[in-house]
Structures are given as C-alpha cells and as structure tokens.
Amino acid sequence: MSHGPRSGLAAVSSALLAMSRHLEVRDVLKTIVASARELLGAQYAALGVPDDHGGFAQFVVDGVSDEQWRAIGPLPRQHGILASMLHEARAERLADVREDPRFEGWPSAHPEMSDFLGLPIRDGDEVIGALFLANKDCPKPDGGCGFTEDDEELLSILAQHAAIALTNARLYERSRELTIAEERSRLAHELHDAVSQKLFSLRLTAQAAAALVDRDPSRAKGELQQVAALAAEAADELRAAVVELRPAALDEDGLVATLRTQVHVLDRAHTAHVTFRSHGVRALPAAQEEALLRVAQEALHNALRHADATRVDVTLDKHGQGAVLRVSDDGRGFDTRVVRRAGRHLGLVSMRDRAGGVGGALTVESAPGKGTVIEMEVPGG
Numbered sequence: 519m520s521h522g523p524r525s526g527l528a529a530v531s532s533a534l535l536a537m538s539r540h541l542e543v544r545d546v547l548k549t550i551v552a553s554a555r556e557l558l559g560a561q562y563a564a565l566g567v568p569d570d571h572g573g574f575a576q577f578v579v580d581g582v583s584d585e586q587w588r589a590i591g592p593l594p595r596q597h598g599i600l601a602s603m604l605h606e607a608r609a610e611r612l613a614d615v616r617e618d619p620r621f622e623g624w625p626s627a628h629p630e631m632s633d634f635l636g637l638p639i640r641d642g643d644e645v646i647g648a649l650f651l652a653n654k655d656c657p658k659p660d661g662g663c664g665f666t667e668d669d670e671e672l673l674s675i676l677a678q679h680a681a682i683a684l685t686n687a688r689l690y691e692r693s694r695e696l697t698i699a700e701e702r703s704r705l706a707h708e709l710h711d712a713v714s715q716k717l718f719s720l721r722l723t724a725q726a727a728a729a730l731v732d733r734d735p736s737r738a739k740g741e742l743q744q745v746a747a748l749a750a751e752a753a754d755e756l757r758a759a760v761v762e763l764r765p766a767a768l769d770e771d772g773l774v775a776t777l778r779t780q781v782h783v784l785d786r787a788h789t790a791h792v793t794f795r796s797h798g799v800r801a802l803p804a805a806q807e808e809a810l811l812r813v814a815q816e817a818l819h820n821a822l823r824h825a826d827a828t829r830v831d832v833t834l835d836k837h838g839q840g841a842v843l844r845v846s847d848d849g850r851g852f853d854t855r856v857v858r859r860a861g862r863h864l865g866l867v868s869m870r871d872r873a874g875g876v877g878g879a880l881t882v883e884s885a886p887g888k889g890t891v892i893e894m895e896v897p898g899g
Contacts, residue, residue: 521558531776543576543687543688544576544578545687545804545853546556546680546684546687547565547567547576547647547684548578548580548684549683550565550578550649550676550680550683550782551563551564551565551578551579551580551649552580552675553676554651554673555580555581555651557672557673557676558635558651558654558665558669558672558673559654559655559656560581560602560635560651560652560653560654560655560665561581561652561653561654561655562579562580562581562582562629562631562651562652562653563580563581563649563650563651563652564577564578564579564580564649564650565577565578565639565647565648565649565650566578566593566594566600566647566648567646567647567684568596568604568645568647568648570647572595572596573593573594573595573596574593574594574595574596574746577593577594582629582707586627586629589627590625590628591625591629597622597670598620598621598622599612599615599618599620599621599634599650600636600648600650602620603636603637603638603645603648603650604638604645604648605645606647607638607640608637608638609635609636609637609638609662609670609673609674610634610635610636610637610650611634611635611636611665611670612633612634612635613632613633613658613662613663614632614633614634615631615632615633615652616631616632617882621841628828630884631652631653631667632652632653632660633652633653633654633663633664634650634651634663634665635650635651635652635654635663635665635669635670635673636649636650636651636717637649637650637670637673637674637677638677639677639680639681639684640681641681641684641685642895646681646684646685647680647681647684648676649673649676649680650667651673672729679689690805703723708853720723720773720848720854723741723745724741724742724745725842726741727741727742732778746753756797760779765769767790771800772801772807773799773802773807773810773834774796774813774834775800776811777796777811777814777832777834778794780794780814780815780818781794781818781832782794784818784822787857788822788846789828790808790816790821790822790827790828790829790830790847791828791829791830792822792829792830792831792832793829793830793831793832794832794833794834795831795832795833796833796835797836798835798836799834799835799836799841800836802840802841802896802898803876803898805875805876806840806841806876806877806896806897806898807873809872809873809875809876809878809894809896810834810841810843810896812872813843813845813869813872813873813880813892813894814832814843814845816865816868817845817869817892818830818832818845818866819865820890821845821847821849821890824849825847825849825850825851825889826847826850826891827847828848828849829843829847829848830845830846830847831845831846831847832844832845837895838897838898839897839898840878840895840897841895841896841898842893842894842895843893843894843895844891844892844893845887845891845892845893846889846890846891846892847890849889849890850887850889851884851885851886851887851888851889851890852884852885852886852890853884853885853886854882854883854884854885858882866880866882869892873894873896876896877897878895878896879894879895880892880893880894880895881894
C-alpha cells in the first residue's frame with residue numbers, strides 16, 4: 519500500500535474507530551471524508567449523499583476553507599463523473615479529471631484538481647454516497663495518476679466500513695425521530711388532560727359565581743378569585759407544554775445555553791423559584807447532550823407539577839471528561855422504596871433508560887417531606 523503495512527493498518531484502524539464514535543449522520547460524513555483524505559495523502563476530499571431529484575441531499579468537503587466553499591456556490595448536481603460513480607457503481611481513477619470527456623467544468627471559485635480517485639459507497643445494491651479524492655501529495659509519473667491500485671483498494675475498504683457507519687447513523691437518527699414523535703404524543707395527551715381539567719373547573723366556578731352575584735356578592739367575589747387562580751394555572755400548563763414541545767436548539771446553542779433558557783422560562787411561568795448554574799462543561803456527544811436535556815426536562819416537570827416545590831435548582835458541572843446534571847427541589851418528596859408506583863408516576867424508568875442508553879447513570883434521592891434530588895452522570899466523548 520502507499521503507506522508501509524504497519525502504518526497503513528494503523529491508519530485504517532484509526533479511521534474506522536473514528537467513524538464508530540459518531541452517531542449523527544453529519545458527523546459520520548465529516549469523519550469519513552477527513553479520514554479518507556488523511557489516509558491517502560490527498561489535498562482534497564469530498565462525499566456526496568444523493569437525493570431523489572438529481573442533486574445531493576448532503577455534500578461534505580475536506581481541504582477546502584469555509585470561505586472557498588461559500589464562494590463555490592450551490593451544491594453540485596449529479597452529472598459527469600459524479601453521476602458515473604452513482605449510477606454505474608464503479609471506481610474511477612484518473613490521471614487528470616479535466617481531460618476526461620465527461621468533465622463539465624467547475625464554478626470559478628472551485629480549486630484546481632488533477633489526479634482523481636473516486637468510488638461509490640454502497641449498502642447492498644443501493645448506492646448511498648460517492649466518495650472522491652483529488653491531488654495526491656506525491657511525485658507523479660509523466661501522464662500518470664498519483665493514486666495507485668493500492669490506494670483504490672484501501673479506499674474501497676474504508677468505503678465498505680463507511681457504508682456501515684452511515685447506515686447505523688441513519689438508523690439512529692430515525693429511531694430518535696420516532697422517540698421524539700412518541701414524546702410529543704405523550705405531551706399532547708398530558709396537555710389535553712391537564713388543561714381540560716382546569717377549563718372544566720374554570721367553567722363550573724364561573725357558573726357558581728354567576729349564580730351568587732345577586733344573592734351573595736361576597737361569596738361570588740371568592741368564586742371569581744378562584745376563577746382567576748384556575749386561569750393562571752391553565753396558562754402555566756400551556757407555557758410549560760410549549761417549552762417541552764419546542765425543539766431544543768442544541769445544535770445552534772449547545773446544552774448549557776438551552777438549559778439556561780428553558781429554566782429562565784419556567785422560572786417566569788411558575789410560582790416556584792427555578793435556578794440554573796453551570797461550570798466548566800464543554801461540548802459533549804450529541805446523544806449525551808440530548809439525554810441530559812430530556813432528563814432535566816422530566817425532573818423539572820415532576821418538581822413543578824407534582825411535588826408542590828417552592829424552589830428548584832438545576833446544576834450542570836464538568837465531571838472528568840463528561841458532566842453531571844443535578845436537579846433538586848424542596849417539594850413533598852416520596853418513598854424511594856415504593857419503586858413501582860413512584861417510577862411509573864415520575865418517569866424514573868424512562869430517565870434511567872435515557873441515562874443508560876448513553877453510557878451514563880442516574881441516581882434518585884428522596885423522602886416524604888424532604889424533597890427530591892435527581893442526578894445524572896455521563897462519561898463524555
């Protein structure tokens with residue numbers, strides 16, 4: 519191979535391990551491209567995932583600056599050599615891509631490329647991507663390609679594992695979408711039940727107040743005060759539900775900012791005082807950040823809606839390479855020995871599942887009249 523046998527195997531092993539660490543499709547694509555470019559010593563690398571309309575749903579590059587990429591313009595279409603790799607499903611190794619009869623030119627800001635190696639990424643009979651490299655960093659024979667048969671074989675091995683990693687990432691994202699859909703359905707049912715009960719009580723109380731206005735004005739006044747209180751509670755339920763239903767902006771804002779925003783909104787929406795503090799937490803793997811957010815939301819839901827808490831404190835701190843989340847309240851608490859009833863009522867089972875699903879752990883401390891502390895620890899990346 520282009521590298522020595524030992525260094526070549528070590529490089530392949532390193533690339534495969536890097537791919538296996540990620541679950542997000544975009545992260546997997548970036549890792550595949552960067553690994554391929556480094557492994558074969560190329561100046562440029564790219565990977566395109568086709569859509570169903572003659573273009574690319576995703577296109578990731580390595581070796582091109584952000585400024586260059588923006589200047590290049592829209593994503594390429596499936597034409598020329600790219601189309602050949604996608605539709606004929608065979609490798610392409612060229613001494614100068616610009617001299618190939620299928621070459622159709624580049625945008626003005628596109629970097630110049632000469633020798634070229636590309637091949638499809640396949641999942642069974644389906645072509646799920648096209649991976650290609652350009653400008654091998656090595657002396658080139660006159661009129662020849664810097665990429666060798668050994669390079670093509672090495673890239674083929676990488677592409678086979680890339681197909682597995684990309685398929686796994688897609689399955690993970692699909693399963694997460696289903697989980698989010700299930701959560702939205704659950705929240706919709708909770709919202710319907712909670713607000714319907716409040717509105718029913720509101721209606722009855724208003725009717726009672728109307729009947730008492732003439733014969734007992736003081737009692738009517740009390741009933742109207744109760745109407746105001748019930749309306750405020752219904753508004754609280756709606757605000758809290760909106761916060762939970764709104765997609766968390768983890769990709770844009772990160773976990774710390776997302777948690778801080780949600781705690782701030784809940785503090786304003788509820789009579790309980792809700793605080794947030796964080797120290798030293800760096801970006802974590804996406805799956806761990808989402809699990810921490812969902813556990814925090816569930817714990818806040820319990821404290822604010824079921825525990826009659828007057829104060830809820832949320833902290834997120836660095837712990838080794840990972841982080842530890844702590845949600846404590848001064849509410850009514852419960853007997854942790856009554857696991858079945860409390861677990862079903864407070865969502866403890868789902869919280870433990872979330873923690874375990876990302877390699878973390880969840881602990882719960884509570885006692886009647888003593889409040890509750892829920893702590894989740896994740897290992898980091």
